[in-house]
Amino acid sequence: GESVGLHLPTLSVQEGDNSIINCAYSNSASDYFIWYKQESGKGPQFIIDIRSNMDKRQGQRVTVLLNKTVKHLSLQIAATQPGDSAVYFCAENGNTGNQFYFGTGTSLTVIP
Template sequence: GESVGLHLPTLSVQEGDNSIINCAYSNSASDYFIWYKQESGKGPQFIIDIRSNMDKRQGQRVTVLLNKTVKHLSLQIAATQPGDSAVYFCAENPSGANNLFFGTGTRLTVIP
């Protein structure tokens, strides 16, 4: 079956520091990856995505890096703010699949 895992279940960072959240995936056929942010009591919210023909994509304060050789995905958040505190999920879509496969999530806590 699909397996998307995260190296760290929790991460605490000081406000203003950069955060890096890591994710390992197991299906080499996956060609699309997404990071979601989930705040308490809410559904997951899209942050950024990347296709397998890229190794880096930047958004506003966020960067996703994809290393297909080791099947590793990371989310970098620059100048982390208290509002960034949430659970972050990576998700992968194997080519041809109708749905996304999600990891278990990393809880990011920003310390003021």
């Protein structure tokens, strides 16, 4: 079966610092890797994705890095803000690309 896992379940950072959330995946056939953010009491919200033929993609205050050699994905958040506090999930779209396989999540807490 699919396996998407995270290195650390919790992460605390000081407001203004950069955050790095890591994820390990197992399915090399996945075409896309995606990061979602889930705030308390809400459904997950899409942040950014990266195609398997890329190794870096930047968005607004976020950067996703993909290392296919070691099957590792990371999300970097610049100048972390209190509103960034949430659970972050990495996901991959598997062999068929028709569904998403999510990891357990990393809980990010931003300390004011």
